[in-house]
Amino acid sequence: MAESPGAFDAARAAAWITASARLIGGAADRLTELDTAIGDGDHGRNLTRGFAAAAEKADGADTPRGVLTGAGSALVSATGGASGPLFGTFLRRTAKALPDAPVVGPDDLADALAAGVAAVRELGGAADGDKTMVDALDPAVTALRGALAEGASLPAAVERAAEAARAGAEATIPLVAHKGRASYLGERSAGHEDPGAASTALLWSALAEATGADDG
Ligand code: ADP
Ligand code: MG
Numbered sequence: 001m002a003e004s005p006g007a008f009d010a011a012r013a014a015a016w017i018t019a020s021a022r023l024i025g026g027a028a029d030r031l032t033e034l035d036t037a038i039g040d041g042d043h044g045r046n047l048t049r050g051f052a053a054a055a056e057k058a059d060g061a062d063t064p065r066g067v068l069t070g071a072g073s074a075l076v077s078a079t080g081g082a083s084g085p086l087f088g089t090f091l092r093r094t095a096k097a098l099p100d101a102p103v104v105g106p107d108d109l110a111d112a113l114a115a116g117v118a119a120v121r122e123l124g125g126a127a128d129g130d131k132t133m134v135d136a137l138d139p140a141v142t143a144l145r146g147a148l149a150e151g152a153s154l155p156a157a158v159e160r161a162a163e164a165a166r167a168g169a170e171a172t173i174p175l176v177a178h179k180g181r182a183s184y185l186g187e188r189s190a191g192h193e194d195p196g197a198a199s200t201a202l203l204w205s206a207l208a209e210a211t212g213a214d215d216g
């Protein structure tokens with residue numbers, strides 16, 4: 001049973017991971033197409049396998065921190081490619097930055113997600129505009145914090161974050177890649193959406209689902 005919409009508990013954290021697995025599995029073909037255009041075509045399969053493994057671990061803890069730590073570790077073990085460690089780091093560092101409590105408030109969640117994004121930057125060394133998942137992650141946390149600062153509820157703020165992530169992913173289309181496999185293509189990487197930014201946008205849509213859903 002989930003808490004009220006403003007609260008983030010283990011049930012909502014688990015719902016985030018299972019919704020991510022469903023949305024990513026459903027978009028696997030599109031993610032693979034994007035990665036075929038500017039990478040090696042494994043992104044859809046990589047992430048589908050990784051999030052399926054993460055979702056299997058999502059029910060085993062009674063705090064959001066425990067849920068996301070377990071899911072992040074499963075993701076790192078099961079996901080191939082560059083994106084496995086990056087998404088795993090995002091979840092594990094978000095988890096580590098959360099208070100170790102059964103229910104976490106909106107600002108603590110936003111701060112923890114920001115720590116997760118900072119860890120992805122640190123691990124991958126990508127700057128804004130390098131045409132990576134950072135181009136979706138960064139606008140999402142910025143929008144989340146901005147919306148909360150304006151007094152939005154957690155579900156409304158996460159919805160804004162998900163929209164910002166989608167816009168950020170779409171904005172990678174004209175960019176030239178400077179990190180990861182797509183950077184080998186140089187100028188030819190322009191004209192395609194970055195697969196990792198596209199999957200990141202799905203992760204934020206999943207979080208919007210998980211934080212906004214009614215009980216049951
Ligand atoms: P691989 O490139 O090893 O085949 P995937 O296809 O699973 O791995 O993931 C590719 C995605 O990973 C890219 O679209 C990009 O968003 C992300 N990515 C790759 N390298 C980096 C990096 N250094 N920093 C941040 N994100 C990165
Ligand atoms: Mg790939």
